[in-house]
Amino acid sequence: MNQGALALNILKFLAPAVPMTVAVTVLSFTLALILGLAVGLSQISGCRPMVLLAKGYVDVLRGVPLLVQIFFIYFGLGGLLNLERFAAGVLAIGICYSAYLAEIIRSGIESIARGQHEAAASLGMSNAQALRFVILPQATRVIIPPAANEFIACLKDSSLVSIIGLRELTRAGREYYSQYFVDFQTWLLVGVVYLCMTLLLTKLTRHLEHRFAVRGFGMGVRR
Amino acid sequence: MDHDGPALRARGISKRFGDLVVVDALDLDVAVSEVVVMLGPSGSGKSTLLRCFNGLERLDAGIIEVGGVRLDPTCDTIHAVRAKVGMVFQQFNLFPHLNALDNVALAPRTVLKLPKEQALNQARERLERVGLSAKLDSYPAELSGGQQQRVAIARALAMDPQVMLFDEPTSALDPEMIGEVLAVMRDLAQSGMTMIVVSHEIGFAREVAHRVIFLDEGKILESGPPNQVLSAPRHPRAKEFFDKVL
Ligand SMILES: Nc1ncnc2c1ncn2[C@@H]1O[C@H](COP(=O)(O)OP(=O)(O)O)[C@@H](O)[C@H]1O
Ligand SMILES: [Mg+2]
Numbered sequence: 001m002n003q004g005a006l007a008l009n010i011l012k013f014l015a016p017a018v019p020m021t022v023a024v025t026v027l028s029f030t031l032a033l034i035l036g037l038a039v040g041l042s043q044i045s046g047c048r049p050m051v052l053l054a055k056g057y058v059d060v061l062r063g064v065p066l067l068v069q070i071f072f073i074y075f076g077l078g079g080l081l082n083l084e085r086f087a088a089g090v091l092a093i094g095i096c097y098s099a100y101l102a103e104i105i106r107s108g109i110e111s112i113a114r115g116q117h118e119a120a121a122s123l124g125m126s127n128a129q130a131l132r133f134v135i136l137p138q139a140t141r142v143i144i145p146p147a148a149n150e151f152i153a154c155l156k157d158s159s160l161v162s163i164i165g166l167r168e169l170t171r172a173g174r175e176y177y178s179q180y181f182v183d184f185q186t187w188l189l190v191g192v193v194y195l196c197m198t199l200l201l202t203k204l205t206r207h208l209e210h211r212f213a214v215r216g217f218g219m220g221v222r223r
Numbered sequence: 224m225d226h227d228g229p230a231l232r233a234r235g236i237s238k239r240f241g242d243l244v245v246v247d248a249l250d251l252d253v254a255v256s257e258v259v260v261m262l263g264p265s266g267s268g269k270s271t272l273l274r275c276f277n278g279l280e281r282l283d284a285g286i287i288e289v290g291g292v293r294l295d296p297t298c299d300t301i302h303a304v305r306a307k308v309g310m311v312f313q314q315f316n317l318f319p320h321l322n323a324l325d326n327v328a329l330a331p332r333t334v335l336k337l338p339k340e341q342a343l344n345q346a347r348e349r350l351e352r353v354g355l356s357a358k359l360d361s362y363p364a365e366l367s368g369g370q371q372q373r374v375a376i377a378r379a380l381a382m383d384p385q386v387m388l389f390d391e392p393t394s395a396l397d398p399e400m401i402g403e404v405l406a407v408m409r410d411l412a413q414s415g416m417t418m419i420v421v422s423h424e425i426g427f428a429r430e431v432a433h434r435v436i437f438l439d440e441g442k443i444l445e446s447g448p449p450n451q452v453l454s455a456p457r458h459p460r461a462k463e464f465f466d467k468v469l
Contacts, residue, residue, distance in 0.1 A: 113316075115312060115314055115316035116316060116318065118279055118310075118312070118316065119310075119312065119316035119317070119318070119375075120330075121278075121279060121305065122277055122279065122305065122308070122309070122310035122379075123305075123306065123329075123330035123334060123378070123379070123382055124302045124303065124305050124306025124307075124330060124334040124382060125302070125330060125333060125334055126302050129333050129334065133329055133333055134318055134329075137320045138318075138319065138320050141320075
């Protein structure tokens with residue numbers, strides 16, 4: 001087989017695994033966003049038990065390797081709760097990433113000037129209304145760039161679920177290798193496919209940043 | 224307003240930060256349509272007092288009533304009462320992610336639950352009142368300081384407040400913009416709005432205020448008609464302050 005045909009052959013083998021990588025990434029990151037928002041808001045809720053719980057959650061999850069968390073959830077909890085590989089993988093990555101997102105969301109909200117809370121309150125808005133209509137729309141702008149980095153990291157870390165047998169991109173690479181014993185080209189192309197996806201994401205997040213930019217608000221974008 | 228008492232009544236209110244007493248057992252009645260200008264040295268508690276008046280600070284003692292309704296930061300009705308007290312800040316505090324129209328319409332839509340069109344129409348009317356009909360679509364960062372502060376006044380007016388509080392509304396402005404903001408406030412006073420204004424604009428105080436109050440260390444040391452307080456203060460602390468300021 002010449003190199004071109006080999007590359008095509010490998011890519012054809014990898015392609016069916018891409019949707020699984022995308023599914024794991026998108027679902028676990030969505031979960032991470034929802035949990036991260038809840039945990040981030042708890043951290044600044046001012047309610048002591050909730051603050052402590054949220055801080056503990058973040059510290060524990062950031063202090064343990066993701067791979068260990070995946071093993072724990074799939075082999076440890078999975079047996080008890082009857083979790084399938086897919087659910088366990090998404091859950092493990094989602095929970096782990098929620099800790100990082102909680103920190104990003106918390107610091108994004110805290111970066112909004114005190115005067116904004118006071119202006120909202122002085123107009124009679126409740127805390128929830130102030131958060132929803134005044135604070136979060138502004139914090140979103142601050143949150144998007146670091147959250148986008150996490151999204152890209154999440155895509156790359158989705159390769160870890162290959163270890164519990166989910167047939168995503170990395171797993172497909174291993175299968176190709178074990179059938180045909182081509183290592184250099186296989187892993188080079190697996191890397192290239194990941195790279196294409198992360199570059200696409202980078203482009204997408206730039207687009208998002210521009211969409212959320214407001215006139216005269218630093219980014220110089222006019223709508 | 225269906226009560227005959229003062230628009231705002233404060234009785235024995237105190238506010239401490241740690242050991243520092245910032246508002247000290249203070250009494251104040253402000254009549255409906257009265258304009259009170261409050262002066263005092265930096266750190267005398269003027270801002271804190273205004274913040275007490277709309278429940279942004281929790282009192283350590285005393286009571287505040289707005290239109291006869293108790294203002295109680297620990298109670299669920301605080302938001303409703305607070306909506307009746309408009310506040311204009313030194314730093315404007317406009318919402319930077321919204322244009323002028325949406326800045327003004329936001330609270331009527333979310334707090335008063337006005338339908339969108341009605342809230343926007345009302346916002347246009349308020350912005351016209353402060354002379355900004357041409358700037359409805361402008362974002363705060365695209366407006367001058369004076370324009371921003373006028374949007375902030377329109378935003379507070381959109382809630383149809385019974386009392387308007389101004390915390391040094393012109394002290395963050397370039398000198399050439401002070402006049403336009405004071406003109407809006409003068410109109411507001413003439414329309415019968417009840418106003419408590421912290422400001423060192425003596426001309427405004429002389430011309431517009433019904434009463435001038437001198438605050439020092441959280442206490443009212445002087446209170447009376449502008450001419451009397453500004454020209455012939457009785458208290459030595461007030462004399463000393465006015466000698467420096469005037
Ligand atoms: N949140 C706060 N925590 C602690 N001290 C405060 C706080 N707010 C104000 N102070 C103190 O209270 C005093 C009065 O402040 P302020 O009401 O802002 O005075 P003014 O507006 O007359 O300059 C000052 O000594 C200030 O440092
Ligand atoms: Mg002040």
